[in-house]
Amino acid sequence: MASSNLKLLCTLLSRIRVENxxxxxxxxxPPKYRPPHWYMPKExxxxxxxxxxxxRDFIDEVRQDKLNLQTAMESPLSxxxxxETVQWNPTTRRVGLIARKIGxxxxxxxxxxxxxxxxxxxxxxxxxxxxxxxxxxxxxDYKPKKVGKYRLGCMxxxxxxxxxxxxxxxxxxxxxxxxxxxxxxxxxxxxSPNAQxxxxxxxxxxxxxxGDYLDIRAKTIDRGFQGVMKRWGFKGMPASHGVTKxxxxxxxxxxGGEKARVWPxxxxxxxxxxxxxxxxxxxxxxxxxxxxxxxxxxxxxxGETGAMCYLFDTVLPLKKLQTPPPFPTHPPAEDxxxxxxxxxxxxxxQPSITFEET
Amino acid sequence: xxxxxxxxxxxxxxxxxxxxxRECRYLSNLPEVAENSEVVEDKPPKGRKPRFLNPTLQYxxxxxxxxxxxxxxxxxSLREKLERADMLKRRSQVDIPEFYVGTILAVTIADPxxxxxxxxxxxxxIERKGCGLRAEFxxxxxxxxxxxxxxxxLYDPTIQNIQVLRLExxxxxxxxxxxxxxxxxxxxxxxxxxxxxxxxxxxPVNTVQVKLKPRPWLERWERQELKGVSNxxxxxxxxxxxxxxxxxxPWEKFDLMKDxxxxxxxxxxxxxxxxxxxxxQQMRVSRxxxxxxxxxxxxxxxxx
Numbered sequence: 001m002a003s004s005n006l007k008l009l010c011t012l013l014s015r016i017r018v019e020n021x022x023x024x025x026x027x028x029x030p031p032k033y034r035p036p037h038w039y040m041p042k043e044x045x046x047x048x049x050x051x052x053x054x055x056r057d058f059i060d061e062v063r064q065d066k067l068n069l070q071t072a073m074e075s076p077l078s079x080x081x082x083x084e085t086v087q088w089n090p091t092t093r094r095v096g097l098i099a100r101k102i103g104x105x106x107x108x109x110x111x112x113x114x115x116x117x118x119x120x121x122x123x124x125x126x127x128x129x130x131x132x133x134x135x136x137x138x139x140x141d142y143k144p145k146k147v148g149k150y151r152l153g154c155m156x157x158x159x160x161x162x163x164x165x166x167x168x169x170x171x172x173x174x175x176x177x178x179x180x181x182x183x184x185x186x187x188x189x190x191x192s193p194n195a196q197x198x199x200x201x202x203x204x205x206x207x208x209x210x211g212d213y214l215d216i217r218a219k220t221i222d223r224g225f226q227g228v229m230k231r232w233g234f235k236g237m238p239a240s241h242g243v244t245k246x247x248x249x250x251x252x253x254x255x256g257g258e259k260a261r262v263w264p265x266x267x268x269x270x271x272x273x274x275x276x277x278x279x280x281x282x283x284x285x286x287x288x289x290x291x292x293x294x295x296x297x298x299x300x301x302x303g304e305t306g307a308m309c310y311l312f313d314t315v316l317p318l319k320k321l322q323t324p325p326p327f328p329t330h331p332p333a334e335d336x337x338x339x340x341x342x343x344x345x346x347x348x349x350q351p352s353i354t355f356e357e358t
Numbered sequence: 359x360x361x362x363x364x365x366x367x368x369x370x371x372x373x374x375x376x377x378x379x380r381e382c383r384y385l386s387n388l389p390e391v392a393e394n395s396e397v398v399e400d401k402p403p404k405g406r407k408p409r410f411l412n413p414t415l416q417y418x419x420x421x422x423x424x425x426x427x428x429x430x431x432x433x434x435s436l437r438e439k440l441e442r443a444d445m446l447k448r449r450s451q452v453d454i455p456e457f458y459v460g461t462i463l464a465v466t467i468a469d470p471x472x473x474x475x476x477x478x479x480x481x482x483x484i485e486r487k488g489c490g491l492r493a494e495f496x497x498x499x500x501x502x503x504x505x506x507x508x509x510x511x512l513y514d515p516t517i518q519n520i521q522v523l524r525l526e527x528x529x530x531x532x533x534x535x536x537x538x539x540x541x542x543x544x545x546x547x548x549x550x551x552x553x554x555x556x557x558x559x560x561x562p563v564n565t566v567q568v569k570l571k572p573r574p575w576l577e578r579w580e581r582q583e584l585k586g587v588s589n590x591x592x593x594x595x596x597x598x599x600x601x602x603x604x605x606x607x608p609w610e611k612f613d614l615m616k617d618x619x620x621x622x623x624x625x626x627x628x629x630x631x632x633x634x635x636x637x638x639q640q641m642r643v644s645r646x647x648x649x650x651x652x653x654x655x656x657x658x659x660x661x662x
Contacts, residue, residue: 108516112470112515121436348451353468355475
C-alpha cells in the first residue's frame with residue numbers, strides 16, 4: 001500500500017512541469033545614460049613624448065599651416081545666392097551661439113536711467129556638423145523612438161580652436177572627420193531642418209539683432225557645501241537672548257505623529273551651485289561687430305566672469321521673434337557698422353542728456 | 359673672504375627690500391600722502407635712481423578710474439578695453455577735470471523734476487571710488503544748517519558740467535569725518551567763484567585740521583589714524599584709548615601681499631596708459647586752449 005502510494009506520488013510529481021516563470025521585478029527602470037554618439041572624452045594626460053626639437057618644430061609648422069588654412073577658409077554661405085535661402089517662419093528654430101561672459105558695466109538710457117549690462121563675447125564659433133532628424137537619436141531615451149519621429153535635427157557648434165596635440169585622439173576624430181580643427185567647447189543645438197548650415201560656417205554676434213530676446217543657459221557659480229542660510233535664504237536664529245549653538249541652523253525639519261519622518265524635498269544644507277540654469281528673456285542692448293560682443297540687460301546671467309554660456313532665441317511667447325531674423329544665420333560681411341545700439345540706449349559719443357521744459 | 363661672504367647676503371637683502379618698497383609705493387594708485395612727497399623732495403635718494411620713470415604712470419593719480427579692479431575674479435582684457443573706449447568717448451563730450459578728495463566742485467546735472475530742468479550743487483569731494491564707468495564721487499555741503507551729501511556718477515550722461523572751484527588735496531584719502539565735524543568746515547557758498555592756480559604748479563595740500571563735535575559719532579574715528587582731525591583726544595575716555603591700542607594693526611604696512619592685491623602690476627599699467635595717453639593728452643591741451651580763450655573773452659563781455 002505504502003509502495004503504491006509512493007508510486008502514485010512519483011507519477012504525479014513527474015507530471016509537474018514549469019510552464020513559464022514570472023519574476024516580479026520593479027517595473028520602473030531608470031533611463032540608462034548613453035552619451036551622445038559625438039561625445040568623446042577630451043582631456044588627455046600630457047606626457048613628455050621624447051620628441052626631438054626638429055620634430056617638434058615640424059609639428060608646430062603643420063599645426064600653424066592647418067590653422068592658417070582654417071582661418072583663410074571662406075564661409076560656405078558666401079557662395080549661396082540670397083534667392084536660394086529658405087524663408088523663416090515663427091515655428092522654425094535657428095541655431096544658437098556659444099559665448100563667454102566677460103563682465104558687467106553700466107549703460108544709460110536716453111531718459112537718463114542707468115542700466116546694468118552683462119557683456120558676452122562670441123568667440124570663434126563654427127558649425128561642426130549637422131545631424132538630420134532621421135539619424136538623430138537623443139542620448140537619454142529609454143526606448144529609441146521610431147525613425148522619423150523627431151521634428152528637429154541636431155547641430156554641433158564648437159568654439160575656440162585649440163591645439164590638437166593637447167586633446168585625445170577620439171575627440172580630435174569628431175572634428176577631423178569633417179575637416180575642422182578641434183574646439184575647446186562643443187555644444188549641440190536642436191534646429192529645424194531648413195535652418196541647417198554646412199560644416200565650417202562661422203557664426204558671429206550679428207546672428208542676433210539688437211532688441212531681440214535671448215535664453216541663456218549656463219552653469220551657476222560653484223559655491224560648494226553651504227548651510228541653509230546661504231543656500232535657501234533661511235533666517236537663522238538670533239545672535240543673543242540665550243541662544244546657544246544654533247545661530248545659523250535650520251531649526252525644526254518636520255512634525256511628529258503620522259508625519260514622523262523627513263519629508264522628501266525638505267530644504268537642507270548641501271552642495272550649492274554648479275548646476276545648469278536657463279535665464280529666459282534677456283534683451284540685447286548693444287552689439288559690437290568687431291570683437292563680437294553682446295551687451296545684455298541685467299546681471300542675472302549664471303556663472304562667474306569667464307564662464308561659457310549658450311545663447312538661444314527665446315521661447316517666451318510674448319518675447320519671441322516677430323520679424324524674420326538673419327536666417328539661417330548672418331553671412332560674413334565686411335561693411336558692417338562697428339556697433340549697433342538699441343534705440344533706448346544713450347550713445348557715449350552723443351552730447352549730454354538734457355530735458356526739455358514743457 | 360669669510361667676512362665678505364657674511365656681509366653680502368644682508369646687503370643683498372636690504373637692497374632687495376629697498377627696491378620692493380620703492381616699487382610698491384610707486385605702483386599704488388591710492389592718493390599720495392602729502393608728507394611722503396615732502397620727504398622725497400627734501401632728501402632725493404642717493405646713488406640709484408628709481409627704476410620706473412615712465413611719465414605716463416603719473417596719470418594714475420589724475421585718472422584713477424582708468425585702472426581696473428585688481429580682483430582677478432572680475433578682470434578681462436577685452437572688457438576693460440571696451441570700457442576705456444566708452445570712457446574716452448564720454449570724456450570727449452563733457453570736460454571731466456582733474457580733482458581729488460578735498461577739492462571743492464560744482465556739478466550741474468540735468469534733472470527732469472527740477473525747475474529749469476538743471477540742478478547745480480557745490481560741495482567738497484569727500485570720497486572718490488569705483489573704477490571704469492562705475493566711478494563715482496560724493497560731494498558734501500551744509501545748506502540751511504543741514505548737511506547734504508550727493509553722490510554723482512562720473513560718467514553719467516545727465517551731467518552737464520563739472521567745475522573745479524578750488525583744486526586741493528587734504529591730509530586723508532576719505533573725509534567722512536566731516537559728518538561729525540563742526541559745520542563750518544564743510545559749508546561753502548553756492549555762488550563760490552573758481553580759484554585759478556598758476557600753470558604748472560603742484561596741487562596744493564590743505565593741512566587744515568577740523569574739530570569734531572562731541573560724541574556720539576557715526577564711526578570710531580579714533581581708530582582710523584586720521585591726520586585731518588585736531589581734537590580727537592578730548593572726547594576719548596581711557597577705555598577708548600586702551601581699545602584703540604588693542605585694535606592697532608601696525609604690521610599691515612609691511613604686508614607686501616596685501617599691497618600687491620590692491621594694485622595693478624606695472625606691465626598692465628604701462629599698457630593701459632599707453633592706450634589712453636594720447637587722447638587724454640589731447641583733451642588736456644584743448645582744455646587749456648579753451649581756458650585761455652575764456653580769460654581773453656571775459657573782460658570784453660564785461661566792457662560790452
